[in-house]
Amino acid sequence: MDIKVPAVGESVYEAVIARWLKKTGDVVAKDEPLCEIETDKVTLEVTSDADGVLTVLSGEGETVKIGAVIATIDARAAQTEGASKPAAAQAPQKAAAQGAAPPMSPSGRKLARELGVEPGEVQGSGRGGRVTNDDLMKAQATKGEAAKPAAVKPAPVQPPPATPSQPVTPPPAAPAPPQPKTAPKEAAEEGRIVRKPMTQIRKRIAERLVSVRQHTAMLTTFNEADMTEVIRLRKKHGEHFQKRHGVKLGFMSLFVRACCAALAEFPDVNASIEGDDIVYHNFCDIGVAVGGERGLVVPVLRDAEKMGLAQIELAIAEFAEKVRTNRIALSDLEGGTFTISNGGIYGSMLSTPILNPPQSGVLGMHNIQERAVVVDGQIVVRPMMYLALSYDHRIVDGKGAVGFLKLVKEYIEDPEEMLLEC
Numbered sequence: 001m002d003i004k005v006p007a008v009g010e011s012v013y014e015a016v017i018a019r020w021l022k023k024t025g026d027v028v029a030k031d032e033p034l035c036e037i038e039t040d041k042v043t044l045e046v047t048s049d050a051d052g053v054l055t056v057l058s059g060e061g062e063t064v065k066i067g068a069v070i071a072t073i074d075a076r077a078a079q080t081e082g083a084s085k086p087a088a089a090q091a092p093q094k095a096a097a098q099g100a101a102p103p104m105s106p107s108g109r110k111l112a113r114e115l116g117v118e119p120g121e122v123q124g125s126g127r128g129g130r131v132t133n134d135d136l137m138k139a140q141a142t143k144g145e146a147a148k149p150a151a152v153k154p155a156p157v158q159p160p161p162a163t164p165s166q167p168v169t170p171p172p173a174a175p176a177p178p179q180p181k182t183a184p185k186e187a188a189e190e191g192r193i194v195r196k197p198m199t200q201i202r203k204r205i206a207e208r209l210v211s212v213r214q215h216t217a218m219l220t221t222f223n224e225a226d227m228t229e230v231i232r233l234r235k236k237h238g239e240h241f242q243k244r245h246g247v248k249l250g251f252m253s254l255f256v257r258a259c260c261a262a263l264a265e266f267p268d269v270n271a272s273i274e275g276d277d278i279v280y281h282n283f284c285d286i287g288v289a290v291g292g293e294r295g296l297v298v299p300v301l302r303d304a305e306k307m308g309l310a311q312i313e314l315a316i317a318e319f320a321e322k323v324r325t326n327r328i329a330l331s332d333l334e335g336g337t338f339t340i341s342n343g344g345i346y347g348s349m350l351s352t353p354i355l356n357p358p359q360s361g362v363l364g365m366h367n368i369q370e371r372a373v374v375v376d377g378q379i380v381v382r383p384m385m386y387l388a389l390s391y392d393h394r395i396v397d398g399k400g401a402v403g404f405l406k407l408v409k410e411y412i413e414d415p416e417e418m419l420l421e422c
Helices: 075-083 087-100 106-115 133-147 184-189 200-215 228-245 251-265 309-324 398-413 415-420
Strands: 002-004 014-020 033-038 043-047 052-056 063-065 069-074 218-226 271-274 277-280 286-288 290-292 295-297 338-342 361-365 368-375 378-392
Touching (some): 218 398, 228 309, 251 286, 251 309, 251 398, 251 415, 398 415
Parallel strands (some): 338 361
Antiparallel strands (some): 014 033, 033 043
16 A cells, blocks of 8 residues: 655645654554655644555655655555464564554654654653653663763783793883874864754745745834733633633633724725735634744634634634644645734743735734833733734735724723623
């Protein structure tokens, strides 16, 4: 059976084999991950279509066309191998095969590769036998200690016995071993730099960011929001919300709702340019930036203006899990009329988000910090968040951009009004 590069979208014609999770000769099971491939938009796992013995045809780092055969699986070889061994011998081998691919996260597999540790040789201490990062670090330290050769004390050289007629002469000194001729500059630079090829996703991100600067008139306006009422709302209803819907009530769903309401009032921010036309969208497909192991991706909430808070939170959680396990599909990323990026989860105080073309607007959320502000003539301490709206000045005027961001601020500071309109 042939293992082919799967089609991931109409505009994707080739992929790069990032790494193999199995090697030639391994016995694999149906639906077991075989390798990870990267395109300029997504990273995903290729799984086995049947039980059998794997033969790898394309190496890591190789660029392959969509539909190309990168491996084969021989089911007959697996059956022959199983029949030639007694059942008593197959049991420990099955356990070993299972130990060769213990349950691990993609970041754990990356760490194992960097440390040079074979995951199948590590006893996992996590839930269900999962190998944790601590397990890998301990295994690497144990491996390093075992690799140190024991010091062997050389046996002393005994001079020949003395005779009355022949004086004792010491043995000639051994010549000094030749020293390697290494240029001082090369020796000094060794290990100071590491060169790695850019991934396809990182190349694509770089191209798009440069393109935004060159082909849009991007401008950013700022405001700040008092998060007191939103925090109070979460504390009051958060526990009940989680029990009812199985997901936490976060800030992102409230900002999605606020943006959808504001986009209805300022349609220019929800528009895009196609040739000489401005295309206005009577719907809100909101992109939510999610950080992954290989870069930032922006899955899209379709018709977000029709979604409730629980639906938004569940969809975002599902996207985050897909990104973590490399199961995000190109269809999840296509389209989008507006984007929200939350740099506050990384501790960002203030930043200028970059547009996601062909969209004309992106909202940047930031860290919440308590600051002294003036309310009704009194200096009080409030949890404040800076908001940033980057917009394409070719479509959106300054008045519209400032009005949009001010309306988002008002909805966040008085969320009950926004929720009553749902």
